[in-house]
Each structure stands twice: as structure tokens, then as C-alpha cells.
Amino acid sequence: MKTQTLNVGLIGYGMAGRTFHAPLIQATPGLELTAVVSRDADRVHADLPEVEVLAKPPALFARRDIDLVVIATPNATHFPLAKAALNAGKHLVIDKPFTVSLSEARLLRTQAEEAERSVSVFHNRRWDSDFLTLQALLEGGTLGRVVSLESRFDRFRPTVTDRWRDHHQPGGGIWFDLGPHLLDQVRALFGMPKAILLELATVRDGAEVDDDFLCLLEYEGLRVTLQASSLVADPTPRFRVHGTRGSYVKFGLDPQEARLKAGELPSPGWGEDPEPGRLVLAEAKGEGPEGRPHPGLPGDWPAYYAGVARALLHGTPLPVTLDEAMDVMTLLETGLDSYRQGRWLRFRESRPIRRLHGH
Structure with a gap:
């Protein structure tokens, strides 16, 4: 593109649009939040007085000055909105998950390729402090050959809401x-697994959908456990990783979500996590059984939209590619098939990233 600024239209101004996407777009050089599609114009203008508010998505798609459309709406609407945006010739960012089915995701990929438009999915937790720290430990071989990884994302939300x-x-x-957060992180570390097993549960009083899951992923010489629940009041480890040279354990969530919810905007020191992990290494002398604190690398959610801007303006790779988003959809859907059938399901093609195993 000739222009050095991309005009962005955001669809949806609920939790995701208001808390995550709008502030991060505004903080990104090369992107300008031009219009928001929302039924509540007063709510948008209270935060963004200079931004135009449109009542319906077709009005946004008809705007020739809009280069990039960001979809931050309920999951079931991602496919029809993305299809219409691509028909209008727009580049796309879609909040996770990409779609609600693998077949929808395949149709959108084909449409994007035919239209020569860029599509990326907002897998922002690749830029969490704890994940970047773990990624560096594995790339450096600090833990040796990893044999077990546990990744949990627990909350205590005992009351069922009227949210979609x-x-x-x-x-x-x-x-x-x-699930998309945890699956995308593991896929980024280890590639696609050999097999998946999923158990879903509905544990809260009055709940009608799954609010607890346990997912196992099988890799060569490595077992990955993913868990999330809405009824966990006592803190659980965000990560617990064991290898032939030692272990890494991290409690506490990356602080960027809480800071955005509090109205903070990205600034120096923005992604620093005040709660270090614990590193226990076999060869470390003078350390007790609890090991030593291991400070985290700073998180960097703004890197996602900065990468989108570079990709559209300068032709660099997208920060989350369509192939990567398709892998996550494959994992999500195969996991559901595993739950329905009550058994492990194997993937036809396993693509492990062996350099992160210590091989």
C-alpha cells in the first residue's frame, strides 16, 4: 500500500472490542481507528469522542477509506461478518477463535486467498510475559528435554451470567x-501433536454450557496437560514444566489484561510481570528444593497490532498466519470430536517443532 497509515474499522464494542482491540489499535503507529460499529454510540463516544460510530456492519464495509476491519463480536458471528468484509475487499483481524467450525475456517481461507486479502486471528497470549519467558527457557535448552508441560487458565466465577x-x-x-489461548501457545512451542483427548464438564449451578475442561496432547516423549475452570478460587500454577535438567513453575496471570481493564494504555514497563516464576535446576549448587526466582520477560500485546501494521504496509509476515489459525481450529474441533467419542483421537499429520524439545 502507498499510504503509511491504515484506516481501521472495529465491529463490536463489548468486552473484547472496548478493552483489548480499541486501545491496542490506538497505540499502534500506522493504524488509525476511524470507525466503530456499535448499537451504543454514547458508550463509544464516551471513550472515543473523535471516532465515527456506525449502526450496522454493511455501512462499514461500504466505506472505501477503510483498509482493515477488526471483528470483535460473538463467536458465531465471526464467519458471516468476515465473509462480508472479504467480499468488500477488506483486510481482516478476527478475535479468537477464528470461527466456530473448521469448515467455516476453510471457506474463509479460500475466500481470502482468492481475494488476495490478509486475515489474521488475535491470538494475543503469544505475547504474555509468562509464555515469552517459558519460550526463552525452552529455546535456550535450560530445562533440557521437556517431558511434561501443564498449562492452566483458571477463574472463580461461580455465578452464571446472561452473556452469550x-x-x-x-x-x-x-x-x-x-481453549484457543492454551492450544495456540502449545502449538507455537511444540507444533501439532500426535493425538488429543478432551473432557468437558458443566460444574456451576445453573450452567448450560461447558465451564471446565481437561485436555491432553500427546507428543513424542512429551505429555501436555491443558486445563481451565470457572470454579477455582485457590490459585493454581499458570505453567508447570518439567525436563531432564530441571523444572519451571509460574503462578499468576500476565498483567496486561488487568491493566487494560483498569484503563491503562501501553507505556514503558507496561508488560512487566511483578510475580516471578520458580526455576529448579539439577546442576544448581547451593539452591534449596524451592529453587530460585526467575523473573519474567516483559509481555508485549502491542506487538500483535504492530506486526499487522508492518505486514499490510511493508509485506512482512503476519504475526499470526492463516495456517497457524487453521491449526488451532483443527485442535479445537478434533478435541470436541474426542469428547463426543470418549477416546483419544490421532492426527493424520503431526508436525512437532523438535528444536524446542532439546533434540
Whole structure:
């Protein structure tokens, strides 16, 4: 593109659009938040007085000055909105999950390729402090050959809400809410697994959709456990990783979400996590059984939209590619098939990233 600024249109101004996408877009050089599609113009203008508010998505798609459309709406609407945006010739960012089915994802990929438009999915937790720290430990071989990884994302939300996520509809439930985060992180570390086993549960009083899951992924010489629940009041480890040279354990969530919810905007020191992990290494002398604190690398959610801007303006790779988003959709859907059939399901093609295993 000739222009050095991309005009962005955001669809949806609920939790995701207001808390995550709008502030991060505004903080990104090369992107300008030009219009928001929302039924509540007063709410948008209270935060963004200079931004135009449109009542319906077709009005945004008809705007020739809009280069990039960001979809931050309920999961079941991702496919029809993305299809219409691509028909209008727009580049796309879609909040996770990409779609609610693998077949929808395949149709969008084909449409994007034919239209020569860029599509990326907002897998922002690749830029969490704890994940970047773990990634560096594995790339450096600090833990040796990793044999076990546990990744948990727990909350204590005992009251069922009237939000769409708590209703029985396509894309509802915790598997499609938190599963994409955990699956994308593991795929980024180790590639695609050999097999998957998923157990879903509905544990809260009055709940009608899954609000607890346990997922196992099988790799060569490595077992990955992913868990998320809405009924965990006592803190659990965010990561627990064991290898032939030692272990790494991290409690506490990356602080960027809480800072955005509090109204903070990205600034120096923005992604620093005040709670270090614990590193226990076999060859470390003078350390007790608890090991030593291991400070985390700073998180960097702004890197996602900075990468999108570079890709559209300068032709660099997208920060989350369509192939990577398709892998996550494959994992989500095969996991559901595993739960329905009550057994492990194997993948036809396993693509492990062996350099992160210590091989």
C-alpha cells in the first residue's frame, strides 16, 4: 500500500472490542481507528469522542477509506461478518477463535486467498510475559528435554451470567473461550501433536454450557496437560514444566489484561510481570528444593497490532498466519470430536517443532 497509515474499522464494542482491540489499535503507529460499529454510540463516544460510530456492519464495509476491519463480536458471528468484509475487499483481524467450525475456517481461507486479502486471528497470549519467558527457557535448552508441560487458565466465577458465552449456542462455553489461548501457545512451542483427548464438564449451578475442561496432547516423549475452570478460587500454577535438567513453575496471570481493564494504555514497563516464576535446576549448587526466582520477560500485546501494521504496509509476515489459525481450529474441533467419542483421537499429520524439545 502507498499510504503509511491504515484506516481501521472495529465491529463490536463489548468486552473484547472496548478493552483489548480499541486501545491496542490506538497505540499502534500506522493504524488509525476511524470507525466503530456499535448499537451504543454514547458508550463509544464516551471513550472515543473523535471516532465515527456506525449502526450496522454493511455501512462499514461500504466505506472505501477503510483498509482493515477488526471483528470483535460473538463467536458465531465471526464467519458471516468476515465473509462480508472479504467480499468488500477488506483486510481482516478476527478475535479468537477464528470461527466456530473448521469448515467455516476453510471457506474463509479460500475466500481470502482468492481475494488476495490478509486475515489474521488475535491470538494475543503469544505475547504474555509468562509464555515469552517459558519460550526463552525452552529455546535456550535450560530445562533440557521437556517431558511434561501443564498449562492452566483458571477463574472463580461461580455465578452464571446472561452473556452469550454462557448460553448454549455455537462457540459458547469455556473450550471456545480459553481453549484457543492454551492450544495456540502449545502449538507455537511444540507444533501439532500426535493425538488429543478432551473432557468437558458443566460444574456451576445453573450452567448450560461447558465451564471446565481437561485436555491432553500427546507428543513424542512429551505429555501436555491443558486445563481451565470457572470454579477455582485457590490459585493454581499458570505453567508447570518439567525436563531432564530441571523444572519451571509460574503462578499468576500476565498483567496486561488487568491493566487494560483498569484503563491503562501501553507505556514503558507496561508488560512487566511483578510475580516471578520458580526455576529448579539439577546442576544448581547451593539452591534449596524451592529453587530460585526467575523473573519474567516483559509481555508485549502491542506487538500483535504492530506486526499487522508492518505486514499490510511493508509485506512482512503476519504475526499470526492463516495456517497457524487453521491449526488451532483443527485442535479445537478434533478435541470436541474426542469428547463426543470418549477416546483419544490421532492426527493424520503431526508436525512437532523438535528444536524446542532439546533434540
